[in-house]
Amino acid sequence: MTLELFLLLAAALFAVGLYGALSQQSVVMVMMGLEVMVAGVIVAAAAFWYFLAPDRPDGQVLVLVVVSAMTVEMAMGFAVVTLLFRASDADTTDAAAELRR
Amino acid sequence: MVPTVLFWLFAVVAVGSAVAVFRVDSMARATYALALSFVAVGASLLLLNLAYLGVVTILMMVMEMAVMAVFMIMFMMNPAGLMPMSMLHNQRAALVLSGGVFAALAAGALLVEWPERRGTVPDDPTRAAGDAVMGSKMLVMMGIGAVLFTTVVAALVLAAARSRYDRGPAGERP
């Protein structure tokens, strides 16, 4: 267990999430991609805390904030998707782009 | 030794199921693959002596995924993945970009000269975090609490125009 290993895990998660967020059409799937990216951030923050500065709680607080942010993102995301769905019967990003015009 | 083996186990599960999220047809499976990925992430946090954060991550994420599954199936075509179809766009660009990002991040992780470790892990990291949150960073916590609450209410008001469960968006769809 080294910092590098954990960071590699974080990087892998982040990249997978990025791929998902970019390649998926459905808004809900894009949200899932974002979630995976945030999971990578969580791992990285925790690893930095443990391996670099365990005597200071900042890393933990950061993780806590990130987890909360994730929940917020999810809740708002669902609300937006629901509204979108109701308004235009669409759940894909391409269709949402059309709404802008 | 044991922690290293466990770490690899969790890492493989986390990344593997994260990939599975975007590979499987069935929405239910995708959602629960993501949940599994988060459980593995939480478990790897446990390895870092972060019992509270690890368990809370598992708790929050499993709950989120359970609700997520409801929405997934509500809005997606073909929720059970019984019909083969592709819901992808600009896949190649996404692959290239995320591959590049991974390479850059990995290179950074391996090449950067990380500073020496300062201090030791406290006996009870949970207490340390609690002190931090409740002590000097009380404001942070209150802020988070307020934001969370507002979001939940806002989301529900937006989503549930006339919901049967008054507050809950669930229970609507098979």
Added chain:
Amino acid sequence: MTVTGAPAWAVAPAAAALLALAFAGAVVDGALGGGARARSGGRWTRPLVETARLLRQRGRRTVAADGLLWRVGVAGPLVVALLMVVVVPVGGTVVADLPVGVVWFNAMDVSLWAVAWLAGWGPNSVGPLVGGYRFVAQALGYELPLMFALTAPAVAAASLDLGDVVAAQRGLWFAVWMPVAFAVFLASVAAFSMWGPFRAPVGADLAGGVLAEASGADRLLLLAGRYALLAAGAAVGAALFLGGGAGPWLPGWAWSLLKTVALLVVLVAVRRRLPVVRPQRVVRLGWLVALPAVLLQLLVVALVVVWKG
């Protein structure tokens, strides 16, 4: 009393104890079931007969079922119950001495959302599906009150460790001065076990709901899982609110067991005595009655803790 961790093999006796308790729950349920003067064996042996019957029965499959997810859902309740039990101190020992046992229990009961929903989703059939959704809807109602009900003992003990919570109850059980939290906790245990008035997810109006398509060993696992959840909930309740292994004369483990069994009997006995509360009502009850009540309780607890210094 200090709590010490047990070696890893202690999982086996813990699992055995859980199954024994679950079986005891089934026996009590059968005994209280009443009614029939049974020709094949008395009331007390009914769970045995039922187990044998289900083991003999062949499992069945439905068309286009999601077999993998169904399996997860079927095995889930039992596994979750076991994971709950490993952090409960029995007398002076605990299988896994987790410093955040209370949160662990909470995380496990949340994973039941997923498990129950999967058990409903898997068979690709209307009854189970609606049952699974009912569980999630109901869970939205009870989860928040349960979280705060769990917080109350943790605040009073100033620790998330179940061992510390038990130790903090020397002199006065938490059940005595946090009755609201205790009641909400018990109701939530019944709810996540799909039991008593909260058994709408497996209701007769859905022809068995989540259980409707399960037969043979699948059904046995699900039913055993429900009893195991009740037992695990009772064990955690005994530790959180009834002082765990504290008591005169008898050794600690005996008291833990005794209190667990007592809670289990109470939970089991409720089953047939009350009609089912519809999930809508559960949500409304949870948010409008239980949540404010338990928040008030938490306030009282916090004030007491501050006042005591």
Added chain:
Amino acid sequence: MLLVACPGATGLRLEAEAAVRGAGGRLAEGPADADVLLVVGSPGTRLGAAVETVWSQLPEPRARGHAVRPGRVAAVLDGALARLLDDQRQAADAAERHTAWPPPEPRRPTDDADAGPSGGAGHGDGGTGDGGREEPHAGDRRAAGPEHAAEGHGEHAEHGRDEEHGSGEHGQHGGHERHAENAEDAEDAEGARDDQHGEHADHSDHSSHGDHSDHGGMEMPGGLAMADRAEDRDGLKLDVLHVPLGPVLPHWPPGLVVDTLLQGDVVQRARARVVAAPGAGRAPFWRPERPAHRAARRLDSLGRLLAVAGWEAAAARAGELRDRLLGGAPESAVRADFVRLRRSLERSRLLRWATDGVGVLDAGQVARLGLPRRAHPPGAAWDATARWRWWLAEAAAALAAEPPPGEDRAAASARVVLDVVEDLLPGVELGEARLLVASLDPDTDAAGAAEGGTR
């Protein structure tokens, strides 16, 4: 044990319930939990087909019995139980059944799909196809898809979206042999049943009443139709499912089928009908001129409602009182227990929560149903709570040998009740729908005679 009661077999049904209890068994909630399929009364064509489907869904080991004559139910049940324990026979059954999966595709001429009137005698699409439903359904169901999926879909509520292995197999080859092998139980009506069976084989298409809409000829996964989408009341366009409730459901009026259009667990549209049964409409079982029967009838309805509401203990008490009354116990002896039951029901807040506001009748409907104009607690709405209170009041009056309370009106026929059910069901959640039907409790015995009272 799974009990399938046919319309017109109320007496047999009660006898069977007692026999099951006497054998230390309990009534299963669905085929998955059942070992024994016990059919009482004579099912007609449609119900027979439904019974075959259900039979194919029972897991091994399994046995079935068919009781037609009063007094023989316990013997039939014993026979079925003996066969259940016969290992050799069960092994043979299992082997036959599982080698036959997947069943040979039963190919039928495409144009057979809507040959309704010839042998189905008007109970095919007629019951569902009217009412101006927009969904493409009756008649244009997929001809190419596996038949077995369609059958199970049609008949069985709790399996609305699934089909267990081999109902196709059943219709084709397994069914007849096993039928013969089990025929020993059916002490009479042998010829009649053979006829029905032949008919069933010919017209099993009708058992799917069009819940398979044709998705432009796409091949459906597993032979199942995907859900359609339709507007819902939240303005979200969400999937809808066609799910028939009944005729084989626990605590459900015998032979009743309510074809519903479900969105999530909310009923969007409903059509109710009673499947035909030869035994229906003979001598009515309940004799309103006898007070004990009046009270027992009410207790029977009450027990069903309580079971649907999930209050097993009270349902069992109601059933016990009913049996005592029918067994000839004097009314005065039962009255004390009845009063106790009544008090505990009326005191139960949880029960009121379950039934309050379910199926509120307007004045016209009240008049059509022949209920007194004012609900029992004056000023209350005529919801399910008021109805079970009214039943209690009626039963109490009957036990006290008083004339029935309220205005003396003839009880409404099942068809009228079903019309009211159809009016009330849309917008109601599935569990509430069950309560609603139970609280109106149409008497299907007579309706089954008029070829289902289909319209």
